[in-house]
Amino acid sequence: MNELLIGYNLKSPQDKDTKININVMNSKKEDLLFKYMIGCNGKWNTLKDFSGNNNVEWIPKQDGRYIVMVQARKKDSPKSFDYVSRDNYVIGDIEEKLISDISINTKNLCIGEKLNLTVNVNKVPLMFRYWIKINNGWEVVKDYSADNTLTWVAKSDGKFEILVECKNVDSENNFDDFETIEFEVEPLKEIQIEDFKCLAGNLIKGEEFVFQVTTVHEEGRDILYKFVKIYENGKFECIQNYSTRSIVNYVENESGNYKLLCFVKDMYSISDFDDRAIINFDVKDYKDIVIKDFTSDLNSPQLCETDVVFKADVEGGKELLYRYIVKGAYAEDSGYIRSSSYIWTSRIPGKYSISLWVKDRAFSGNYEACKNLEFIIDEKSSEPVKIDKVFIDKKDKVLINEEINVIVKASGGTDLRYSFILSKDSIEVKKIDYDVSNYAKFLPDSCGVYKLEIRVKDKYSEREFDSHKLFNIDVLRFIPANINYILIPTKDYFVVGDTVSLEIVSQNSSDTLIKYILKINNHKVEETNYVGQKRYIFVPKYSGKYTVEILAKNKKSDKFFDCKRGVSIDIHECIQLSNTKISCNKLEFKCNNSITFTVSSEHGKDVLYEFFIKENDDWNIVQDYSKKNYYTFIPFAKGEYKILALAKSQYYKGSYEDYDVLKFNVL
Template identity: 60%
Template sequence: MNELEIKYNLQSPQEKNSKILINVNNILEENLMFKYMVGLNGIWSTLKDFSESTSVEWLPKEDGKYIIMVQARKKDGQKSFDYVSRENYIIGKVKEKLIDSISLDKYKLNLGEKVRLFVNTNKVPLMFRYWLKIDDKWEIIKEYSPDNTLSWTVKFPGKGEMLVECRNIDSQNNYDDFQTVEFEVMDLKKVEIQDFNAVNSELLEGEELIFKVEAFYEEGRNILYKFIKINDDGEMECVQDYSTKRVVSYVENKSGNYKLLCLVKDMYSNKSFDDRAIINFLVKKYKDICIKSFTTDLNSPQLCETVVNLKADVIGGKEVLYKYIIDGNCNEDSGYTRNDNYEWKTKAPGNYKIYLWVKDKSCEEKYEACECIEFTIDEKSKEPVKINEVIMDKRHKVLINEPISVKVNASGGTDLEYAFIIRKENRALESISYGKSNSISFIPKEEASYQFEARVRDKYSDREFDCHYIFNLEAFKFMPGEIEHVLFPLKEYYVVGDKVILNVITQNTGNIIVNYVLRINDHKVEETGYTKDKKYSFTPRCSGLYTLEIYAKNKESDRMFDCKKCITVKIHEALPITDTKISCDRTKFLCNNSANFTVVSEGGKDVLYEFFIMEKGDWTLVQNYSKKNYYTFIPFSKGQYKLLVLAKSQYHKGAYEDYDIMNFFAD
């Protein structure tokens, strides 16, 4: 967001070595400090660090497309900056006007749409190079060629800008003329799964299982659904590949636990999927066993020697077995029986739990349904002792020589007593015997790991404790280093040669030192050793997965590190795919006659293609991603058809990079 108004004594474009004065024209509030930076090809330079000055002089030394950035922050502010503005500035002399105009087939479009650009010139032949501005940085989308047209797919929402550089065929300059054109990309409305469930009331083996998904999306968009079945061993099977059908059905011949994953995406979304949902379900051999009721003919409490009749009412299953378990001072176990009732002859006073286990004869588990009744044989009852809450006035990381207060809230019993044990590195340091006080204060004198144990028991208990609670804390001479954020310019697409700059934000910055370890595909290539520098940069020379391990610690610390964070950047080898076009060997399409479609693209590396066909209003995936850039199709019925081709490089992780659609009618 441009919050600061930037003015110049000389307007863009200018020649190099021009004295350009950059001014901040609007002061948003008092006591602001300003920082001035310029960026060229992703490399940033500071013209003037934070000061009260509202202007700075800039003397550019080389031609190029610059970004001017001004940051402002409050003198006593805690943020890196409170306001920021960015503007483009061109340095370079245009010797000859070669470009007459640049036109787009549309200037406002939706995310995923294809844009076509045409350059009108004053002479021919000429060479053209195309740049696209992404995240305030210019990136080459197509190198110099004689093509004065370009088509590409918009993948980022917001305002965009295309720069066309032009030069004569025999020119040694970077460019002889240039011109820019702006456009706006409207973001897709969010595709969101609202409901995903089974249509069947019972999911049984050998019967058709039907699942339905409901999604929220922008009206008129083509939404694709993919369903993947996952069994209990983690094995996956695609039940339906991406299609516009949102109801899926299949027959499962084996009972067990399953998951069904639904992936949903807009057809033109650049993501692998826009939303997903998963449901867990059980395919059963028979209907669930359910205990409708488990009752006794007598109410609790009862006197000893009373006969209590237990009665079970169960539905479901095929051949049901019952098991009655009496848990208390005098235990009983009936074993599995076909009887739905049991006579319990009480023999000893106490509190009992009476369990009913039910299962089908074919089940190998202990039980399929369980119910429990609490029953008292005599009238005595006692509430157990338990700790409800432990309150500590410090966190689990503290400084030495600072007091720590701990309070225990417990309930139950008749007359509670409290005891405390403090251990240092698993050795008893201090012990407080049982008493009425439920709180303790402690001052750690040494840097170490401490353990607190609080014990509670009833005054009349003959046990060592009725309940206890243990927690740990670490005491330090100084607070360990902690990395709060790692800032670096996020881009959708890094290629070899792009410089990556990272800034580390830490707490207590002046006392924190940082060690940087760079790995490429898990191979260590550089380690800086500990330094006060919170900025690190590298320029990748090969493609791969770059991982930067950042270790931070207090400069007084003797540990290897106090905190660690990892940043991973994927470096690509090639430019994105553009100008994807479908051609066909037929101009007229007839039923039962084959048609051969061929696809060509520019850019990318080891390009793969995926084909969709729309027939009778439904899109269906007909050829997965492969290097085959052709597809043969035979229409079997008259009507309107569409062929969609998605293209991406083999190493590209997204759903696609570019696409094209061909409409045709079969007679």
Template identity: 55%
Template sequence: MNELAINCNLKSPQAKESKVIINVDNNLKQKLVYKYMIGCNGVWDILKDFTNEEKIEWIPEKDGKYILMVQAKKVGGNKSFDYVSKMDYIIGKAEEKLISGIYIDKDKLKLGDKLNITVDTTRFPLLFRYWIRIEDEWEMIKDYSADNVLSWVVKGEGKGEILVECKNIDSKNDFDDFQSAKFQVYSLKNVVITDFKCLTSDLLEDSELIFQIDSDHDSDRTILYKFFKISSNGETECIQNYSTKRIVSYVEKKSGEYRLLCLAKDIYSMNKFDDRAVLNFRVKKYNKIYIKNFIADMNYPQLCGVKITLKAEVIGGRELLYRYVIEGNYSEDSGYTTCDSYVWESKQPGRYKLILMVKDRSFQGNYEAIEYLNYIIDERSREPVKIEGMILNVDNPVLKGKTIKMKVNASGGVDLKYGFLIRKEGTELKNIDYSKDNFMEFTPEESGKYELEARVKDQYSDREYDCHSIKSIEVFDYIPAVIDYILYPVKELFLVGDEIVINSVVQNTKNVVIKYVLNINNHKVEETDFVPQKIYAFVPKYGGVYRLEIFAKNVKSKKEFDCKKEVCVEVNEALPITNTRITCDNLKFKCSIPVTFTVHKEGGKDVMYEFYVMEKGDWNLVQDYSKKNYYTYIPFNRGEYKILALCKSQRSKVSYEDYSIFSFKTE
């Protein structure tokens, strides 16, 4: 048998002064020398240094919980020792059997589980003391008390043992009886982060960024997550301390390169963290600027003096600025403006180049996007064709399968005709030829981005069209949920016990479900599933900041949520302390005569009082905050005195909520 074993001639436990022989069984068939050691409460004594003797005598002088250890090393070896063996040994025998049994609720536990111990005895009352063996050391976890039950959280893996010592109430012995029970603690399944992603599509300055972490772990375990934001210069900021929330959000004030570090750990883990992951991301000042359309509301050629509206459709940016430059026989420059349209009244005929420049207000350069149009002004005399408006029967965005009706109002010309083009993401889907009908219908069968272009021309025009206009429409498989308003009672003060009803006003109500997450003082206390109810009510049971997160999504949505809103309500334990006043039990004040001052107030809860006395112009604290609402004072000198009483509710974090001053003079 390939091991070094030790045993004793006497079984544990034994009384003091017993002759205990420690034997070594060398089954390794090697020449070894042995070192014998005795450990008690973390202190080790050497019984005999390295010797070739395979047995020694130990006479213990004190009761206690001992560990016998033998180290062995090869003769001539270079290591401090090659083999080691240990065993537990208890010194101290019970005179009578007081403990009939020790019962633990389970002998196989996972790290972080609670071990529940019950001790049965032959009589009552008795005192009990509890010890846990951790590695090579016994640790007392509860000193003598009358409790015959104990609950303890296991914090280390491996084999463990609990020892219960018991004695009579009037006993002067260290213990009168003892008994132990063994258990096994198993390690937890490793926490592994499986996914770390950003749920926000556009990562922009001053907008909310939302991140989600996923991990693999035992389903019955509680996992905590901690998030740090790390900027490009190495500055670190904790966004969320350890919490069960897997989704974290914050608003980034400055663009740049960032990393988000997530630390994950089991709530009972002894490690600082069990796994970690880093997500790199870049926050932009704004989305890149693109000029989607730059059109004139009337096709060329047009006459001098006609007012032509130039329209710009631009995506991206934050605060867009537009500049319109007319190059030709009579040039114009609008300079940068916030208007996405410009009215140009031509002064001279000729060929013109119309230029649109766009940039964000924060951009220092000349422009970020540019687009051109060629245009002709002539001197022919006729009333120009102009689209006055395009009317749709639906709001943007539109649900797939819903019929879109569009009507065009135009003026000018002699006999107007109308044509329509339908495009999906740049691809032409349908071309409705010119007719006298100024309306069209279209039913989108697929989601995506559509353009509805209306073209108008005079019957006698030889051009493709005299004027045109485009409407952009987004079509969805479902309409994403939008929370328009959050309605809740408008009160100056919410108190414990008040019912707080929060009503969510959403678009497309029947197809929207909502999840509510209630946090009290940044601790999540309730989370619902996605439910159709648009009203959430709760009755606060104690004071603090109640934050309700409201997540809304369409029933067909595959996202975590479509829209999110928050409501924060501060709940007070009681009404604020008001109308504080001080009364006294005397009408006349004389030297060396005690006077009792009593404080009266309105509001507050579990109110505490603090008293100051001003004597000879100096204020002195005479009674620190306590529940005592009165103070007795003896003035010893003639003169003017003041009593200041401060009061506050016990849980209040402010120095005081209200105060009162009482002045008097002694005779």
């Protein structure tokens, strides 16, 4: 970058042997030392080494295009120089410039982006060579060729300068013309892990675990995630190498304490990682045992010689064992059994306490969960009253003013009576007192959750009821919309320009309205009003993940939606790469003779190639992914070899899309 201002007593061009004074204006207002150099045709001469003089005399002896370069250094600086400037100066009658100008796609890039450079010239044919200044040194990017374009990928940040040298095809000079252009590469913005969590509610061995990482990063960047599992003994295992998947899932087959370490980095970052986080988790052999309910089929009290069935509703565990302990006028212990129900025949009247103990077969203690209930046995003995079945003609949701019919079947007793109580919000709506009829009907006239209690007792019973059951009935103004299926095209690979059609299958279709929300890479691009159309069609113009959120509601609904579903479709930039073939420039292969292998593929976009060689039964990578579709190999020993070529489009996230293997023998 020209940080110093170079001036002359005579303007360019001048004749040779002319005395030219070069002076430097120190705009930095610092105590500097200056060094003056002159370059022509790739050769440099020092006019004056570092000194405090801000001017020097130059007498050119030959015609040509010269580069005047001035380096400046602070007196106490450890660097070779702190500032540098260059200028062009013509001596003699030089032919018209070959390079008219240099154009680049941008002067400000981010790491990972490409710089596209084009050299515009005043005549053809010409040869071009490209240099880049990195860390105060010049490196050849591309040697002389007829190509007037250059593509360069930014891998580090800072200020850069590209030098283009140009010459005629038959020229014997190092160059006949040159131009430079400057640009800047900005550093990647910081990536931070915002959240690292497990999406599974219970971590049980043998089940799939799902962990999710959320990061804060610059929009549009490709972020890579790596997950490493750490065992209690310090052993570690990589369960996902760097990938764009921020969600990792795997099955853990052993219980114990684990840690999961996540590394994140920008795809083009030169660091091993940009941020990391760790999460601790315990893997159990089974879910915690919880007794949800412990009930009996008959209400207390009951009469002697009555069979009472105790039922346990338990969740958790792997192989459950149940133990029923009866304490009272006489004791009874089932011991640990596999059945979740137990039949107890009452023999002696009195007050009893029944305990339920539950544990997993692998548990060594007495129990992992327990629950108790009280039960009273009366003196008299008769067949107990039981509700065997209840028939309700409206099993699902019920609409306002829609009739509900109920029939009860019960057994036991001598002469049964039936009562029905319908309530809402703990307020009794309708009650049918005890009667011989086991049938009832109700006509709810408002929305809400109704509770229907059915009571049965013997005609001679003094209890409020001998047996009863409760049912909840949800009464609605309308049936909420429900999406049964989303029909999508049977294609499994979509590219830009394909027509994507979604069709909604729902109940009560004529009363259902649908809202469609289209998102591309999680950015909303289109949202419809609620419409009756059950088909949604779009034609993708860009690659990415297209998500269609589908909201459905009944015409009468005042909610934003009754049902919500979604579908995601990956749209690819082009047809998947295929038909990869390796060809060779020779028919016979000999030791110490070079062999060039060339790879070709169909479809894909900006195709990259990676090469492996199998020698002495070992595969070794010999050329990482690049656009270079050929590899030159020199065998030094005879024997059988194999070459493997992996191919993928530049934007493909996987390891490869297609490959080919070629076997050859070296004589």
